[in-house]
Amino acid sequence: NAGVTQTPKFQVLKTGQSMTLQCAQDMNHEYMSWYRQDPGMGLRLIHYSVGAGITDQGEVPNGYNVSRSTTEDFPLRLLSAAPSQTSVYFCASTGGENTEAFFGQGTRLTVV
Amino acid sequence: AQSVTQPDIHITVSEGASLELRCNYSYGATPYLFWYVQSPGQGLQLLLKYFSGDTLVQGIKGFEAEFKRSQSSFNLRKPSVHWSDAAEYFCAVDTYGGSQGNLIFGKGTKLSVKP
Numbered sequence: 001n002a003g004v005t006q007t008p009k010f011q012v013l014k015t016g017q018s019m020t021l022q023c024a025q026d027m028n029h030e031y032m033s034w035y036r037q038d039p040g041m042g043l044r045l046i047h048y049s050v051g052a053g054i055t056d057q058g059e060v061p062n063g064y065n066v067s068r069s070t071t072e073d074f075p076l077r078l079l080s081a082a083p084s085q086t087s088v089y090f091c092a093s094t095g096g097e098n099t100e101a102f103f104g105q106g107t108r109l110t111v112v
Numbered sequence: 113a114q115s116v117t118q119p120d121i122h123i124t125v126s127e128g129a130s131l132e133l134r135c136n137y138s139y140g141a142t143p144y145l146f147w148y149v150q151s152p153g154q155g156l157q158l159l160l161k162y163f164s165g166d167t168l169v170q171g172i173k174g175f176e177a178e179f180k181r182s183q184s185s186f187n188l189r190k191p192s193v194h195w196s197d198a199a200e201y202f203c204a205v206d207t208y209g210g211s212q213g214n215l216i217f218g219k220g221t222k223l224s225v226k227p
Contacts, residue, residue, distance in 0.1 A: 031213025040121070042202060042217035043156075050212055058214065090155065094213030098163050100146060101206075101213055103156040 002026050006091050006104035013081040013111045021076040021107050023091030031094040032074040033101070036060065036087040043090060049074055081111045114139045114207050118218035125193050126226045133188040133221050135203030144206035145186040146215070147177055151199045159201075162186065173197070198225045 007022045025032065030051050035043040035058075045058030049068040063085060065077040074093075078085060088108050092101040115138045125131055137143060144163050148156040160171025167179040177188045186203060200222045204215040 029213075033213055033215075035215075035217075040219060042116075042219040043204075043215070044217070045214055048212060048214050092213070092215075096213075100158050100161050101215055102158075103148075105155040 004091055004093050004102050004104040006089075006107050008107060009105065010108050011110070013078070013109065015081060015083060015111060017081050018077070018079050019081065021078075021089055021091075021109070023074045023076065023104060024072050025074075025091075025093040025102070026072065027093060027095065027102065028071060029093035029095045029102075030071070031096065032068065033058070033092045033094075034064070034066065034074070034076045035090045035092065036085075037090060037106075038087050046076065046089075078109075081109075083111045085109065086111045114143075114205065114216050116203055116205055116216050116218040118201075118203055118221050120221045121219070122222045122224065124224040124226060127195050128192050131188075131190045131193045131197070131223070133201050133203075133223070135186045135188065135218060137184050137186065137203075137205045137216075139184070139205060139207050141207075142179075142181060145177075145179060146204045146206070147171065147175070147186070147188050148202045148204060149173075149199050150202065150220075156202065159188070193223075193225055195225045195227065198223055 004025045033048040034046040047066040049055045091104045094101045117136045147159040203218040
């Protein structure tokens with residue numbers, strides 16, 4: 001059972017480039033979320049989804065797009081990368097009430 | 113707005129000593145409460161969780177936490193710290209009762225362990 005899988009693990013982008021961070025879960029969880037982790041800031045919510053076809057913004061959504069076409073996948077898109085988006089990104093999935101979030105291993109993104 | 117405060121950015125304890133990491137939250141009702149641990153370069157591992165019931169909860173690796181409603185606190189404790197406990201610890205709350213899977217995190221407490 002793989003849990004939550006994120007790819008790639010590391011990525012370097014140039015300013016203005018676009019890319020998609022992939023996240024897949026095999027636990028049939030309804031809820032999926034993206035967080036970014038910056039030193040001294042903890043994890044902050046970027047976007048989340050409560051089911052296929054339903055997404056909403058979190059605390060820091062600017063510069064990121066998401067979609068949820070299937071239960072399993074929740075990709076995060078950077079349309080035009082900026083140095084301020086240098087961070088570690090974590091995807092999580094949750095099965096619903098009285099369950100905890102399961103996290104992927106993270107993607108370390110550097111924008112130069 | 114809901115928030116989570118971890119007052120200690122960095123704590124150093126000697127191996128074998130006891131540990132308490134503090135967590136306070138700001139929310140009108142009782143949220144779901146969690147402690148996660150993160151080793152360098154790794155993802156987050158759940159240590160323990162509180163949803164309801166007994167306010168003293170046991171977790172993995174010998175950790176426990178106590179929910180105190182009057183203080184809006186959920187402090188993490190361990191009676192005897194091991195060198196392998198050196199990591200960063202995050203307190204988190206879910207104010208949607210698990211219905212959205214979103215968490216609000218504290219900024220973390222980095223634990224160093226002296227031999």
